[in-house]
Amino acid sequence: MLGEFEYLLITTAARLGENAYGAAIREGIEEIAQRKCSIGALYTTIERLEGKGLLTTWMGEATAERGGRAKRMVRVTGKGTRAAKEFYDAVMRVSSGASWAVGRSERLS
Amino acid sequence: MTSNLWPLVELAGRPLDRDEREAVLGDSLEAGDSACQALFGVLGFVFRRQLLLWKSWRPWLALFVFGLPGSYLLMIVSVSVTCTYERLMGLPIGHWAPTGHEGFALLLCHIFLLIAWSWTSGFILASLSPKTLWLNAALCLLMVPICDDHLRKMTLSMFAQYLFLLPAIWGVCQGVRIVRLRRTPAFLLAATITVLMIAAWTNSALWILNWLLLCPAWYLVATARRTARDGSRRVQRPVETSL
Numbered sequence: 001m002l003g004e005f006e007y008l009l010i011t012t013a014a015r016l017g018e019n020a021y022g023a024a025i026r027e028g029i030e031e032i033a034q035r036k037c038s039i040g041a042l043y044t045t046i047e048r049l050e051g052k053g054l055l056t057t058w059m060g061e062a063t064a065e066r067g068g069r070a071k072r073m074v075r076v077t078g079k080g081t082r083a084a085k086e087f088y089d090a091v092m093r094v095s096s097g098a099s100w101a102v103g104r105s106e107r108l109s
Numbered sequence: 110m111t112s113n114l115w116p117l118v119e120l121a122g123r124p125l126d127r128d129e130r131e132a133v134l135g136d137s138l139e140a141g142d143s144a145c146q147a148l149f150g151v152l153g154f155v156f157r158r159q160l161l162l163w164k165s166w167r168p169w170l171a172l173f174v175f176g177l178p179g180s181y182l183l184m185i186v187s188v189s190v191t192c193t194y195e196r197l198m199g200l201p202i203g204h205w206a207p208t209g210h211e212g213f214a215l216l217l218c219h220i221f222l223l224i225a226w227s228w229t230s231g232f233i234l235a236s237l238s239p240k241t242l243w244l245n246a247a248l249c250l251l252m253v254p255i256c257d258d259h260l261r262k263m264t265l266s267m268f269a270q271y272l273f274l275l276p277a278i279w280g281v282c283q284g285v286r287i288v289r290l291r292r293t294p295a296f297l298l299a300a301t302i303t304v305l306m307i308a309a310w311t312n313s314a315l316w317i318l319n320w321l322l323l324c325p326a327w328y329l330v331a332t333a334r335r336t337a338r339d340g341s342r343r344v345q346r347p348v349e350t351s352l
Contacts (some may be wrong), residue, residue, distance in 0.1 A: 021132075021136075022132050022133070022135075022136040023135070023136035023139040023140050026136065026140065027140065038150060038153050038154075039133055039136060039137065039150035039151065039153065039154050040150065040153035040154035040155075040156070040157040040158075041157070043129070043132075043133060043154055044154070044157045044158065044161065059128050059131070059132070062131075062135070063139075065138070065139055066135035066136075066138050066139045067134070067135060067138045069131045069132070069134055069135030069138065070128070070131045070132065070135065071132060071135060071136075072128070072129075072131075072132035
């Protein structure tokens with residue numbers, strides 16, 4: 001079972017698709033979760049998820065705005081997608097009947 | 110990010126792998142972090158990385174079984190060798206004459222043992238946990254001020270207790286590069302050390318705790334690779350790479 005931050009990271013990387021890399025994922029998490037995301041937390045989690053086979057990473061191209069430094073690109077694997085879906089389903093199941101969730105899932109769908 | 114602190118950020122990122130450093134520093138630049146934010150970000154990452162490394166048994170073994178006891182004993186052996194040399198050369202020796210009866214043959218034996226013990230200890234420290242090497246080495250050097258006052262009174266030379274450092278650094282360099290010795294040289298090294306230690310012991314020229322310094326040599330035998338292809342340099346370290 002994924003942790004909350006792991007789920008956030010996988011979901012953000014999946015949403016970004018081909019453009020998923022460190023800085024973009026960090027920005028995405030900060031925007032969605034409305035909280036600061038440290039580089040340390042981001043990269044140690046990426047490594048952990050890669051170790052579990054939920055993500056793959058590789059070095060991408062360097063750009064001028066990065067001072068000529070390469071990006072670390074991220075892709076969610078099939079296993080990562082399944083793990084994220086399991087987490088999502090578990091959250092939905094456990095939330096059903098909770099006062100803050102009543103009627104919300106219908107509205108969202 | 111063109112601040113004067115930028116070189117400091119680069120320096121803070123030195124413990125990271127090259128690709129990792131590229132990605133992290135590039136991300137900081139792209140996000141428009143200030144130099145201070147980037148510095149704290151990188152330091153935080155390095156700190157987290159170090160903490161994760163210590164979840165493995167390897168750094169603990171390297172530090173507490175081989176590093177700290179080894180550096181303490183090697184400092185004493187260094188002083189002992191210097192005292193014997195000073196006595197044999199007819200120099201006015203300090204307050205300590207370890208056994209007082211060794212001749213040149215036993216001195217040579219001790220010098221060889223000191224080099225071999227230091228080399229194997231350095232090798233183990235580096236090969237067991239290369240990513241915590243700097244921290245482990247720094248912690249081992251903490252033994253120096255602890256032993257310094259005590260040992261300095263025993264000999265005339267100011268640097269007597271540091272004789273082990275050069276062979277130990279040589280061992281560290283080899284340990285980082287080779288990681289595991291081949292079985293035959295490892296066995297020959299351990300057997301030679303053992304024979305010399307027995308010779309010194311039977312001549313009452315070996316402190317009982319010095320036997321602990323034999324552990325690194327036999328650990329190298331136990332973990333030696335059988336063939337040339339069986340993991341030399343750039344060997345996979347499953348525990349550490351997965352962290």
